[in-house]
Amino acid sequence: DYDSDGRVEVAVGASFADPGAVPADSGAVWVIDLDPATLAPVSSFLIASNSPIAGGAANFATLNADDRLGLRMANLGDWDGDGAPELAVGALKDNDGGHTDNGAFYILYLKPDGSGVKSYTKISATQGGFDGTFDGNGSFFGSEVTALGDLDFDGQIDLAVGAPLEGPEGAVFVLKMDPACGNLPPLPPIPYTACVVKPGSLRIAEGSGGFPE
Numbered sequence: 001d002y003d004s005d006g007r008v009e010v011a012v013g014a015s016f017a018d019p020g021a022v023p024a025d026s027g028a029v030w031v032i033d034l035d036p037a038t039l040a041p042v043s044s045f046l047i048a049s050n051s052p053i054a055g056g057a058a059n060f061a062t063l064n065a066d067d068r069l070g071l072r073m074a075n076l077g078d079w080d081g082d083g084a085p086e087l088a089v090g091a092l093k094d095n096d097g098g099h100t101d102n103g104a105f106y107i108l109y110l111k112p113d114g115s116g117v118k119s120y121t122k123i124s125a126t127q128g129g130f131d132g133t134f135d136g137n138g139s140f141f142g143s144e145v146t147a148l149g150d151l152d153f154d155g156q157i158d159l160a161v162g163a164p165l166e167g168p169e170g171a172v173f174v175l176k177m178d179p180a181c182g183n184l185p186p187l188p189p190i191p192y193t194a195c196v197v198k199p200g201s202l203r204i205a206e207g208s209g210g211f212p213e
């Protein structure tokens with residue numbers, strides 16, 4: 001109950017959804033308020049391609065067909081200290097970088113009043129400062145995202161991100177996030193491009209990153 005209205009909120013992904021006129025199978029997420037007695041939905045808001053966030057404009061990212069937003073999600077905790085959690089949402093078939101299905105994920109900053117998303121950032125092969133490399137097509141980066149705690153003691157939570165089809169046996173990337181990720185201004189720009197991955201993303205896979213063959 002992050003907005004203190006007495007009702008629990010749940011995030012529900014629908015990775016094959018294409019609500020309205022958005023590209024086919026681009027995916028969507030609904031954040032739903034549940035009645036505590038009946039668990040029936042009371043209200044909800046939608047996150048999908050070009051959906052209105054932060055004031056009603058169509059200002060969420062433009063997704064492509066088959067991006068599959070919402071197949072995986074993770075509660076990252078409250079990065080910016082406003083009482084609302086941040087949500088990581090995978091788009092594991094995103095094609096940034098010119099390679100098919102290498103994947104991406106979005107960090108969504110939720111509004112503390114429960115009314116929607118106030119901003120977001122995207123992490124992919126070409127966005128968000130990520131400097132890891134993929135070996136070709138179909139890595140599915142963003143299939144899992146886990147908060148690791150503050151690995152480098154800069155005050156910002158860091159992340160582990162799965163890419164199960166990267167290389168012959170899959171890989172995990174450890175991302176050290178910039179402290180700007182937790183220092184949003186009162187009216188953050190959309191997207192919030194100051195939240196980036198620090199240089200030096202660690203790739204852990206068979207025979208690399210200290211993992212044995």
